[in-house]
Amino acid sequence: LISADIEMLLNQQIKKEAHSSSIYLAMASWCDRNGYDNSADYFFKQAEEERQHQLKFFKYVLDMGGNAVSPDVSNIKQEYNSFREVFEEALEQEINITQSIKNIAARCYSEQDFVTLEFLNWFFREQREEEYKARRALELFDVIGEEGTGRWQIDKHVGQITYSE
């Protein structure tokens, strides 16, 4: 069983993961429309992963006897000022998500909910990877530079980002 407080925090997280998924879908659309096909693929994949995260939280709440609420998602930004801005916001998004999961874990500690804490561990590992990939993508803008065919090169390398522990 989970407490009403944890249930509320997990439902907020379900909404955040759904929101993330929609943000990434908008980023995929922007990248595709602007000729950055590899980056579009990268964001399609991220959108899919966030959807899976949403479902993982959703099922956990139900498995623990709680009420999982299907979230409303609104206010998705559809336009970006630059290719770089997309990746800046993607990194910011991941950092916020990590912080949000940390806040749930802090609450779990204070009420000794070790079961939910253990469940959250998977997400901390996942966030390590997601933050790494987002940071790596942003670094490409400085390492390669945006002049000339730079953005084309950046897009190409975004498609090759991998993470290993």
Ligand code: OFO
């Ligand atoms: Fe990458 O945000 Fe989900 O957990």
